[in-house]
Every structure is written in C-alpha cells, then in structure tokens.
Amino acid sequence: MSAVDDLLSNYQHVIESLTLVTGSAGVFDVVVDGETIYSKAVTGRHAEPGEVLDLFTERFGDGVARYGT
Secondary structure, three states, rough: OOOHHHHHHOOOOOOOOOOOOHHHHEEEEEEOOEEEEHHHHHHHOOOOOOOHHHHHHHOOOOOOOOOOO
C-alpha cells in the first residue's frame, strides 16, 4: 500500500477520489484520469518504493505543490 500512502500523503489536497480495485494474477496498475501511469503487466515487476509517486509527480504534479509545502 505504499503507493497509496505516497500519493495521499503528498497530494491529498488535490485528489478528489482514489479507488482500489482488486484484480487477478497479481495485477497492479495505477490509472489517473483514465491514463495508466504504471502497469506491472508492462514492466513485469512491482513498482519500487516511491516509483508511483515519482511518475505521478512527473505527469500531474508540475505546478502543484506537495501537501504541507
């Protein structure tokens, strides 16, 4: 759950909703506004600690301060 913790700890002020959907066969995809920013199926591995947060920041965080800063 560290990807969820990372996102909510840093961008809780801009995230309107966050939904966790169970999958089968170890599916782990992160989709934001219809865009996949991380997919275990594509990379063949689980995300490294902080990787999803970095990808989210690259794509959506430009110009949006992290929570508390």
